[in-house]
Amino acid sequence: MILVFGRTGQLARALARAAPAAVCLDRAAADLAHPEACAAAIAAHRPAAVINAAAYTAVDRAEAEEAQAHRVNADAPAAMARACAGLGVPFVHLSTDYVFGGAGGRPIAPDAPTGPLSAYGRSKLAGERGVRAAGGVHAILRTSWVFSAHGRNFVTTVLRLSEARDALRIVDDQIGGPTPAADLAAACLSVAQRLQDAPALSGTYHYAGRPEVSRKGFAEAIVARSGRKVRVEGIPSAAYPTAAARPLDARLDCSRTEAALGLARPDWRAGLDAVLRELGIGPAREAQRW
Numbered sequence: 387m388i389l390v391f392g393r394t395g396q397l398a399r400a401l402a403r404a405a406p407a408a409v410c411l412d413r414a415a416a417d418l419a420h421p422e423a424c425a426a427a428i429a430a431h432r433p434a435a436v437i438n439a440a441a442y443t444a445v446d447r448a449e450a451e452e453a454q455a456h457r458v459n460a461d462a463p464a465a466m467a468r469a470c471a472g473l474g475v476p477f478v479h480l481s482t483d484y485v486f487g488g489a490g491g492r493p494i495a496p497d498a499p500t501g502p503l504s505a506y507g508r509s510k511l512a513g514e515r516g517v518r519a520a521g522g523v524h525a526i527l528r529t530s531w532v533f534s535a536h537g538r539n540f541v542t543t544v545l546r547l548s549e550a551r552d553a554l555r556i557v558d559d560q561i562g563g564p565t566p567a568a569d570l571a572a573a574c575l576s577v578a579q580r581l582q583d584a585p586a587l588s589g590t591y592h593y594a595g596r597p598e599v600s601r602k603g604f605a606e607a608i609v610a611r612s613g614r615k616v617r618v619e620g621i622p623s624a625a626y627p628t629a630a631a632r633p634l635d636a637r638l639d640c641s642r643t644e645a646a647l648g649l650a651r652p653d654w655r656a657g658l659d660a661v662l663r664e665l666g667i668g669p670a671r672e673a674q675r676w
């Protein structure tokens with residue numbers, strides 16, 4: 387049995403859909419603000435593998451709640467990783483492009499120097515370190531720009547705003563790889579399986595959708611493929627101040643993931659069309675811009 391921390395988030399929902407036999411724990415069953423409760427849950431369920439799909443993901447709010455973000459994103463995964471190491475079962479943990487500064491001008495390799503710009507990024511980086519320090523069989527999957535039909539994400543936000551406005555102002559100087567939650571879930575399950583057979587594959591991997599795109603380009607694709615009529619205008623990040631700074635160039639180099647794990651990068655356009663179908667929005671037949 388696979389044990390999943392998280393039940394209502396984007397990734398957790400996609401995991402539950404892809405692996406109906408998985409046991410998914412919500413906050414009432416295991417609150418990541420109490421790391422010892424997470425370790426106890428692992429001991430109680432004695433799973434074959436553990437995937438941590440829960441996290442403190444309120445990037446801007448984390449600036450004012452760094453201690454809480456650290457507990458959830460660093461202390462809890464470290465406790466989970468130690469519990470997994472004790473049982474000898476693989477632990478799959480999710481991390482983020484926000485552990486990087488994003489000024490490199492080229493896709494970022496997994497062993498590139500980190501340099502988070504935000505409290506959220508620092509908390510996720512500390513989580514990575516805690517997971518590695520536990521010394522067990524593990525994979526840290528860094529991903530970016532996750533979207534699905536559920537919750538607040540870039541796709542659902544653009545769709546919501548496009549109903550109410552004539553024009554959207556979207557930053558055009560941030561680039562990255564949008565990642566469908568469904569593909570990310572499949573990747574997590576695949577990695578969990580591979581680690582059971584080949585623990586030496588333990589390590590840090592990048593998994594993000596392709597092709598790389600600016601936030602504005604992503605918004606344009608959402609508008610076009612959903613048949614909305616709203617205009618998309620580009621603005622610099624400097625014109626859209628947020629509490630937390632974001633990396634401008636968050637392209638993740640995923641070649642190690644492809645070579646070592648056989649996981650190809652998902653095409654986010656296909657994932658976007660699937661999300662639009664799930665939401666009953668369409669048709670996604672506008673002229674392909676790529």
Ligand SMILES: NC(=O)C1=CN([C@@H]2O[C@H](COP(=O)(O)OP(=O)(O)OC[C@H]3O[C@@H](n4cnc5c(N)ncnc54)[C@H](O)[C@@H]3O)[C@@H](O)[C@H]2O)C=CC1
Binds near residue numbers: 417483
């Ligand atoms: N959403 C994104 O664009 C990105 C996400 N990630 C990472 O991917 C992973 C999955 O993210 P999503 O599914 O998009 O996040 P989400 O925000 O959709 O879901 C997070 C889940 O964690 C749960 N949670 C928060 N605090 C908790 C606590 N104290 N105890 C128990 N559960 C708690 C929430 O209830 C929610 O169900 C996370 O590790 C996140 O840091 C990485 C890069 C980008």
